[in-house]
Amino acid sequence: xxxxxxxxxxxxxxxxxxxxxxxxxxxxxxxxxxxxxxELQRCVDRENHYLLLIRWQTLQAHTEGFRLSPQYQQWKxxxxxxxxxxxxxxxxxxxxxxx
Amino acid sequence: xxxxxxxxxxxxxxxxxxxxxxxxxxxxxxxxxxxxxxELQRCVDRENHYLLLIRWQTLQAHTEGFRLSPQYQQWKxxxxxxxxxxxxxxxxxxxxxxx
Numbered sequence: 001x002x003x004x005x006x007x008x009x010x011x012x013x014x015x016x017x018x019x020x021x022x023x024x025x026x027x028x029x030x031x032x033x034x035x036x037x038x039e040l041q042r043c044v045d046r047e048n049h050y051l052l053l054i055r056w057q058t059l060q061a062h063t064e065g066f067r068l069s070p071q072y073q074q075w076k077x078x079x080x081x082x083x084x085x086x087x088x089x090x091x092x093x094x095x096x097x098x099x
Numbered sequence: 100x101x102x103x104x105x106x107x108x109x110x111x112x113x114x115x116x117x118x119x120x121x122x123x124x125x126x127x128x129x130x131x132x133x134x135x136x137x138e139l140q141r142c143v144d145r146e147n148h149y150l151l152l153i154r155w156q157t158l159q160a161h162t163e164g165f166r167l168s169p170q171y172q173q174w175k176x177x178x179x180x181x182x183x184x185x186x187x188x189x190x191x192x193x194x195x196x197x198x
Contacts, residue, residue: 003140005150023196041102041191044158051104051191053152059143092140092150097122 001036002059006089008050010082015048018082025078028071029054034061059091100135101158105188107149109181114147117181124177127170128153133160158190 010018022040029035036055043049056062066072080086109117121139128134135154142148155161165171179185 002143003138003150005140019194019196022194026196039102040194040196041104042194044101044190044192046189049189050194051102051189090145090148090150091143093143095118095121095139095141095149097118097125097139 001094002056002062003092003094004052004054004056004062004089005092006052006087008052008083008087009085010048010050011084012048014082015042018050018079021078021082025075028075028078029066032061032066032069032071034058034065062091100193101155101161102191102193103151103153103155103161103188104191105151105186107151107182107186108184109147109149110183111147113181114141117149117178120177120181124174127174127177128165131160131165131168131170133157133164161190 008018019040026038029038034057036057038055039051039053041051041053043051054062107117118139125137128137133156135156137154138150138152140150140152142150153161165174
């Protein structure tokens, strides 16, 4: 399993509109092959900041599947205009401390 | 529930030692009042980077409980010397998209 994590900074005053657009965009990713789950987390320390966590079955499900799909083009047009600056996105895998 | 998220950059060549120290430090936080769960995630895009996610029952369990405790002093001395630069730590709450 791969965790995609991206810290989002939303343009001032646009957080409510971003959340509404995110609700609209969500089925695009939720219905995609390899999607497992998501969390949209709102920062309590800084206004207009969010942490988006999406879990994928594999890295490729995100990078070669969703990111290259027509659904991603719709996701982009619904969401990317809210971001300032444009965010960095990283992938992670769980550290197994028992091994 | 509150999510504590912190992106860790570990000094070059120290990742394995950091993971071992983290394993040692973990019971300090796991046994603390208000702790729910943790994930230590290793970045697959950038060497020496991790995302630490800790879930707390309340913000205060972290900021006024753990951070002011003797256990945190032990946590610091086990882990903080691995970080370069010293990380920013943020708290988040889940956005309820159904409301």
